[in-house]
Structures are given as structure tokens and as C-alpha cells.
Amino acid sequence: MSTTQPSGRPTSEQRHDELLQHIGGMLLDAAxxxxxxxxxxxxxxxxxQDATLKVYLPDGTTPEVMPPDGLNAAFGEMRQVxxxxxxxxxxxxxxVVNAPVQIDITYNFDHDPRFDPPVPAADFARDLQxxxxxxxxxxxxxxxxxxxxSETTEEQNA
Incomplete structure (x- = not known):
């Protein structure tokens, strides 16, 4: 006996998988x-939103490749999912996509993402809201x- 998901909105796991496939496709098209x-x-x-993309060729070179349009939107939705x-x-x-199409993704929920250049502390406060x-x-x-x-806000309000 097989079970199927009810039609309608996909589960968060299904949406994650769909987004990952979409992101992988964008990266493959850009490389x-x-x-x-x-x-x-x-x-x-x-x-x-900050994306750093590096593509490695078999000879070890790394040609400049710009992150594809729509990438930040897909990852923004991934944060929500x-x-x-x-x-x-x-x-x-x-x-990381290893040729031909092995995709691995890891998420950092706990460590400072170390934006370069650093972003204002208020951006993290907004994110927490x-x-x-x-x-x-x-x-x-x-x-x-x-x-x-909060100290910066207090100084601005003083």
C-alpha cells in the first residue's frame, strides 16, 4: 500500500527539495x-543578502562567475521554509555541487555568518523579529x- 501527500501546499520538506533542485539548476546553468x-x-x-560563488575547473582555474539572478530570492524562501x-x-x-550533479548543502543556524564587510547590528535585531x-x-x-x-537605537533617540 502506498501513501500520497494530499494535494495543495507542499510540505516544508518537499518545498526544501524543490528549492534545492531549483538552486542546483541555476548554479549548473551559470557554471x-x-x-x-x-x-x-x-x-x-x-x-x-550576500552570495559568493566560486567555480573550479579541472585545471584548477577559477573563472569569474556571477551568482545567477533569482538565487537570493530562492535562498530567502529557503530561510522561511x-x-x-x-x-x-x-x-x-x-x-557545493561536484560534477556532474552531486549537490550538498549545509546550514549554519548558530554561528556568526561573518559578513564582509560587517553589517549593522540592527540588521540582526530585525532578523530576530x-x-x-x-x-x-x-x-x-x-x-x-x-x-x-539596542545601544545604537538609544543613542539615536537621545
Whole structure:
């Protein structure tokens, strides 16, 4: 006996898989033929999106390849899909595509994404409003950013 999902909205797991396939397709389309590996690092808050894309060819060279249009939107939705009430969502993700089409993705929910250049602490405060976390899931680095954001707001209001 087989079971099927009811029609309608896909589950978050199904939507994650769909987005991952979409992202993988965009990366494959952007990479030159014969690539060896695609390495994408995405850092995000609700206010800032940063994507660094590096493509490796078999001879070890890394031609300049721009992140494809639509990539940030897909990862923005991925943050929403992976949001866990009380736990929050991820701050950075690494997506690696090894030729021909093996895709691996990892998500960083807890560590400072280390934007370069750094983003204002207020961006992390806004992100926490959009993707709330229970106290137990606010890492020390994020707690420090929230203090900095509140001090900056107080100074601006003084």
C-alpha cells in the first residue's frame, strides 16, 4: 500500500527539495561546461543578502562567475521554509555541487555568518523579529549584536 501527500501546499520538506533542485539548476546553468566543482556561500538576514560563488575547473582555474539572478530570492524562501519556531532559521548556507550533479548543502543556524564587510547590528535585531528564537537558542555573538543594536537605537533617540 502506498501513501500520497494530499494535494495543495507542499510540505516544508518537499518545498526544501524543490528549492534545492531549483538552486542546483541555476548554479549548473551559470557554471561553464566541464566544471569540477561549484562552491556557493550565502549569508543572509532579512535586510542583507550576500552570495559568493566560486567555480573550479579541472585545471584548477577559477573563472569569474556571477551568482545567477533569482538565487537570493530562492535562498530567502529557503530561510522561511527552514524556520523552526523558537529555534529561528539559518544565517549562512554553503552549497557545493561536484560534477556532474552531486549537490550538498549545509546550514549554519548558530554561528556568526561573518559578513564582509560587517553589517549593522540592527540588521540582526530585525532578523530576530522576523525569525524569533527562544532565549536558549540565541548564541552569545547574536546576544552581543542585540545589545549593540539596542545601544545604537538609544543613542539615536537621545
Amino acid at each position: 561553464p561546461d566541464g566544471f569540477r566543482r561549484i562552491d556557493l556561500l550565502v549569508r543572509m538576514t532579512v535586510a542583507v 527552514l524556520f523552526q519556531p523558537g529555534r529561528g532559521t539559518w544565517f549562512s548556507a554553503r552549497c 522576523a525569525f524569533p528564537r527562544d532565549e536558549a537558542f540565541i548564541p552569545d555573538w547574536l546576544r552581543a549584536k542585540l545589545v549593540e543594536a
